[in-house]
Amino acid sequence: MKKIDGMIEKLIHILKKHGARKIEIFGSYARGEQRQVI
Numbered sequence: 001m002k003k004i005d006g007m008i009e010k011l012i013h014i015l016k017k018h019g020a021r022k023i024e025i026f027g028s029y030a031r032g033e034q035r036q037v038i
Helices: 002-018 020-030
Strands: none
Touching: none
16 A cells, blocks of 8 residues: 555656646546546
8 A cells, every 4th residue: 555655646746746737637537527628
């Protein structure tokens, strides 16, 4: 389980670099809401 937590941390860190907007899109994607945001 630790390995998965580490991967999630890294993913969040990468997403933060790209800005909150992309995190929002990713969050929506994770919940299965496919919204097209450009």
